[in-house]
Amino acid sequence: MRQRVLAAAEELDYQPNLVARSLRSQRSATVALIVSDIRNPFFTDVSRAVEDTIHKEGYALFLCNADEDPEKEMLYLDQMEAQNVAGIIYSPTRQAATHYQELRISTPTVVIDRAVHASDVDQVLIDNTDAAYRLAEHVIKNGYRRIAGLFGEASVTGRERRRGYEEALRANGLEPPLGQVVHIPPKIDAGLETALRLLDRDQPPDAFFTSNSLLTAGALIAIRERGLTVPEDIGLVGFDETTWGRLVEPPITIIAQPTYEIGSTAAELLLQRVHQPDRSPRKVILQGRLHMRGSSAPRPSA
Amino acid sequence: MRQRVLAAAEELDYQPNLVARSLRSQRSATVALIVSDIRNPFFTDVSRAVEDTIHKEGYALFLCNADEDPEKEMLYLDQMEAQNVAGIIYSPTRQAATHYQELRISTPTVVIDRAVHASDVDQVLIDNTDAAYRLAEHVIKNGYRRIAGLFGEASVTGRERRRGYEEALRANGLEPPLGQVVHIPPKIDAGLETALRLLDRDQPPDAFFTSNSLLTAGALIAIRERGLTVPEDIGLVGFDETTWGRLVEPPITIIAQPTYEIGSTAAELLLQRVHQPDRSPRKVILQGRLHMRGSSAPRPSA
């Protein structure tokens, strides 16, 4: 009998209605990943890892792009909860991170990349302050002195990386150059405009320290527009491994984040929580890796 | 009365259950975009445009990454239909494109980037053969003679671009170099490996013609690994504007696709079809724009 029903279903190409199933069972085999900016290679790399991992367990992935807009982020969060997804992985904007508790998310959630002040949620982060410290220290050791800082304004990540950068400067007897440490939208355009403005000053920086790869790209475009040479005229360092960072001349010194590991770990934590909701939350802190390349080569004077 | 209910809903922070709503009304305010590869900047750019456009009309976007895998593509296609999305925008793999009719998709659909042989579906494409012809012609005019071709194997787009390339060669009295016109997975790794192999031949190419930006990146990495110089030792051209294509030295000659227009047009066509299902299907063909840059500079001998 069972056989006959199955055969008939096959015959008629029956496709169960997932909406009805989800409504009835209050479950679903989908996970949502809400990223801050789909054009940031960090997030596309993470999304690949998340999808690989959950796909093995039979889950499908909805990818949502908040585009660094807190309102869109809220919209997608609500939407995903209302869609009854099994779980949510997401990187909150600074606004959401600050008021995380008030969001009262009832769906299992893992926060990635941007820490929230909440002890009852799984998080997968990197030690941003430490990574930024090491990166800045490397730049200083190589003889750069007026190191401007371009940091994303949308995330706590940007704040943490600035802290590491400033600590490294002070530990080496330097002061953050006045008016050259800025928080801006973490996009290429903003990086370009700000870098141009800083380069056109009376006392331009001798290096740019950037907090993500879009800002790095913007700064590099600005450097090229002004006809300057890296690293002779100006050094450049940033975060995240990209295709282009190793192809430009000179290649860019960066802190590489373990994107695949971040994504797969977040996915694993999420699935564990889905199956075991009262498991105690974990905070996984991974390390960035410093890749020293030509864009921060030692200054001749140093 | 209505007022009081609304006030109470506000008070209790009532969130309607979208699953139930969708089940009952057989509609939903979500659109799915199924892309071939989330790490290809072409698709992330398109997704931005799609989202911008539908967001204005109150729709949310589910982004799904088929990762050039026909099975995953089918899975997401089925899943999205079963999820009762309002519409689907997608770029089919070659397998799906060839058997498009057999998919029997009942949800409103717009095909982008990769043409299907079906007259009853909206499509937004570019004229690949023409674009590839113009790009190849430019390379030939600049004196390159042994132009190897790296084309994506997963899409009809790769085939069409090869046709334009071969037509341009023949129209200029050249033959496609034997064994140097290949269809490979449209990924950086495959581009790198293949380019290395071709460079190590007795008669290596004097230019690479690539059919997407991931292959371009792979070829460039190979060129660098062999210590060759662009364009003196070897020319390099490809498709799609990327951040890095203008930052490397020399910058890369490419056909720029109007990504934003592709995405926004597809989104508009889809929403029109959602509201007016029996509207006659349209095929919108856009043009690529040739950007001549240093990577295909005239050969001294020419």
Next chain:
DNA sequence: CTGAAAGCGCTAACAA
């Protein structure tokens, strides 16, 4: 205008 009732397609619980 307000209220009541049916039912979207499924699953889970219970009866035969």
Next chain:
DNA sequence: TTGTTAGCGCTTTCAG
């Protein structure tokens, strides 16, 4: 094992 039924949370229709 097989069949029946209730109900997930909404929207839509129809009656009052």
